[in-house]
Amino acid sequence: MASTTSGDVLPTGGRIFTSIPDLFFIPEFVFGGLVWILVASTYVSPDNPQGWVMFVSVFCFVMTTLWFFIFLCGANQSSIWPALDTGYHFVAAVFYLGASVALAIVTIGKAALTILPPVDENLKFYRLDIAAVVMSYVATLLYFLHAIFSAIRWKRS
Template identity: 80%
Template sequence: MASTTSGDVLPSGSRIFTTIPDVFFIPEFVFGGLVWILVASTRVVPDNPLGWVMFVSVFCFVGTTLWFFIFLCGANQSSVWPSLDVGFHFLAVVFFLSASVDLAYVTFRNGEEYKLTPTDESLKIFRLDIAAVVMSYVATLLYFLHAIFSAIRWKNS
C-alpha cells in the first residue's frame, strides 16, 4: 500500500483505493450495512438499545458514504481535513462500540428467552442477532483501525 505522508495532505480520486487508511472505506460500508440489515430484519425489541444500534449503523453508513465521495471527488485537500478524518472515525468507533455492547447484551438476554420457547422462528431470529453482533464488532474494529491510521497520517502531515 502506498503512503500519503508526502505531497498532498490526503489522497483523492482513485488513490483512495490504494492508501491506508482509506482502503477501509469499502469494508466499513459492507459490515456497517450488514449490521443495519441484520438488525432491521429481526424484531426490534427492546426499542431503546436496538434503536441506538439502528441509529449508529445508519449514521455511520451515511457518514462513511459522504466521506467516501468527498475523498473520491477530491474535495478534501484543505489542511482541516486530516483532523476531521480522525474526528469522524473516532466518533464512529465510540458509537459502534457502544452499539455493539448493547446489541450483544440484548442478544444474550433474548437467547435466554429463546431457550424457553424453542421454535424454528425464534432460532432464526437468534441466529440473525448473533450475526449482527459479529458484524457490529467487525465494523467497530474497522473503524478503529481507520481512526488509528488516520491519526498517524494527521500527525505526519
Template identity: 75%
Template structure:
C-alpha cells in the same frame, strides 16, 4: 499498498483505493451495511434499545458514504480535513462500540428464551453482533492510522 506522503496530506480520486487507511472505506461499507440489514431484519420487542444500534449503523453508513465521495471528488485538500477525518472515524468507532455492547447484551438476554419460533432471530442477532464488532475494529483502525497520517502532515 502505497502510503500517503507528507506532500499530499489526504488522497483524492482513485488514490483512495490504493492508500491505507482509506482502503478501509470498502469494508466499512460492507460490514456497516450488514449490521444495518441484520438488525433491521430481526424482531424488535417493546423495551428494546435496538433503536440506538439502528441509528449508529445508518449514521455511520451515510457518513462514510459522504466522506467517501468527498475523498473521490478531491474536496478534502484543505489543512483541516485530516483532523476531521480522525474525528469522524474516532466518533464512529465509539458509536459502534456502544452499539455493539448493547447488541451483545440484547442477544445474550434473548438466549435465555430460545424456542423454535425465535431461533432465526437469535441467529440473526448473533451475526449482527459479530459484524458490529468487526465494524468497530475497522473504524478504530481507520481512526488510528488517520491520526498517524495527520501527525505526519
C-alpha cells in the same frame, strides 16, 4: 501502499484505494450495512438499545458514504481534513462500540427465548442477532483501525 507527503495532504480519486486508512472504506460499508440489515430483519425488542444500534449503523453508513465521495471527488485537500478524518472515524468507532455492547447484551437476554414457542422463529431471530453482534464488532474494529491510521497520517502531514 502509497503514503501521503506534506505537499499532498490526503489522497483523492482512485488513489484512495491504494492508501492504508482509506482502504477501510469498503469493508466499513459492507460490515456496517450488514449490521443495519441484520438488526432490521429481526424482531426489534427492546426498542431503546436496538434503536441505538439502528441509529449508529444508519448514521455511520450514510456518513461514511458521504466521506467516501468527498475523498473520491477530491474535496478533501484543505489542511483541516486530516484532523476531521481522524475525528470522524474515532467518533464512529466509539458509537459502534457502544452499539455493539448494547446489541450483545440484548442478544444474551434473548437466549432464554429460544426455548419458548414458537421455537423456530425465536431461534431464527437469535441467530440473526448473533450475526449482527459479530458484524458490529468487526465494524467497530474497522472504524478504530481507520481512526488510528488516519491519526498517524495526520501527524505525518
